[in-house]
Amino acid sequence: MAKxxxxxxxxxPTISTASLPDIIFMLLFFFMVVTQLRDAELKxxxxxxxxxxxxxxxxxxLVNYLYIGRPVQRYQGVYGTKPRLQLGDxxxxxxxxxxxxxxxxxxxxxSRHGQITSSLRVDGDVTMGIVQDVKTQLRxxxxxxxxxxxxxxxxxKGSGVEGE
Amino acid sequence: xxxxxxxxxxxTEINASSMADIAFLLLIFFLVTTTxxxxxxxTVKLPPWSEEEPDITxxxxxxxxxxxxxxxxxxxxxxxxxxxxQLREKAKIFIANPYNDETMAEKPTxxxxxxxxxxxxxxxxxxxxxxxxxxxxxxxxxxxxxxxYGVPYSEDMKFAWKKAIRDEIPFVLSEAExxxxxxx
Numbered sequence: 608m609a610k611x612x613x614x615x616x617x618x619x620p621t622i623s624t625a626s627l628p629d630i631i632f633m634l635l636f637f638f639m640v641v642t643q644l645r646d647a648e649l650k651x652x653x654x655x656x657x658x659x660x661x662x663x664x665x666x667x668x669l670v671n672y673l674y675i676g677r678p679v680q681r682y683q684g685v686y687g688t689k690p691r692l693q694l695g696d697x698x699x700x701x702x703x704x705x706x707x708x709x710x711x712x713x714x715x716x717x718s719r720h721g722q723i724t725s726s727l728r729v730d731g732d733v734t735m736g737i738v739q740d741v742k743t744q745l746r747x748x749x750x751x752x753x754x755x756x757x758x759x760x761x762x763x764k765g766s767g768v769e770g771e
Numbered sequence: 772x773x774x775x776x777x778x779x780x781x782x783t784e785i786n787a788s789s790m791a792d793i794a795f796l797l798l799i800f801f802l803v804t805t806t807x808x809x810x811x812x813x814t815v816k817l818p819p820w821s822e823e824e825p826d827i828t829x830x831x832x833x834x835x836x837x838x839x840x841x842x843x844x845x846x847x848x849x850x851x852x853x854x855x856x857q858l859r860e861k862a863k864i865f866i867a868n869p870y871n872d873e874t875m876a877e878k879p880t881x882x883x884x885x886x887x888x889x890x891x892x893x894x895x896x897x898x899x900x901x902x903x904x905x906x907x908x909x910x911x912x913x914x915x916x917x918x919x920y921g922v923p924y925s926e927d928m929k930f931a932w933k934k935a936i937r938d939e940i941p942f943v944l945s946e947a948e949x950x951x952x953x954x955x
Contacts (some may be wrong), residue, residue: 628787631794638801655812656895658902660909664810675894726812731895734842735888736954738897746820755898756812766909768924 651676659765842891842953891953
């Protein structure tokens, strides 16, 4: 008996928190790595449609984003309600795409220029007119790899093939 | 002398007890700003631009699967109105032509899907149609892959296998310049 009580008496009842910062830092680094700060404020409403045959966009640095949708309420006074194109963080005309693509290319090493993908984030309610114009401009600019951004459809069954 | 003694007594270690708080603060900041965006979509390869008029090559009608989408998002497939739900099955039958139907593709390598929409077609409808056509091909590739190699078709399968499948059933989808009846 004496042995037990002696041992218990000596033990420090507080839990050491010395490793707490380490744990927190680990979590912190995890979130810092997975975080993708939205570089552009969306000025157009974009609700991408559902689809099933989806491909994941692999490298973020090789992707440039083109948004098409109706201006959000705040900008409707100035820009109206017709669908517009947004490049970076401002409303743009279709013919500005070429310059936008060139600007993005500067940030990518030349050997990987062929792998650049344009992600078209288009609102489902937009009509094909403006999308077609954008597509034509992309073709004229030589940017042929395009990804139509879409969400996984929870209801419809796809082919089950993860695309290229 | 008293001064130095006081200094000696001071701990030379930096107090690290607030480190956790700082880390927490940063952690919460990143937790809040994080948006794990799922960047997914349908990848397509656009045809290169050319100023010249495309030379019209006469194709046999049996090899062409024409899909028209009008400004009301209705489908006309080979001259017949069709709901979107049937498109995938019809496209598959057309490409594979399992019963050697006279009106369908001679063989998968000759099948051409021609898609034409209006400028007034909604993007959602367009993407759905595209999705169904892609799904038709994906399912055919999958079936062929199962039959030939016993594995499901996927992008990371052996390159030679993939190429063999893609050579047998190539994905040919030609998009015509859209009509402009329903532009808003």
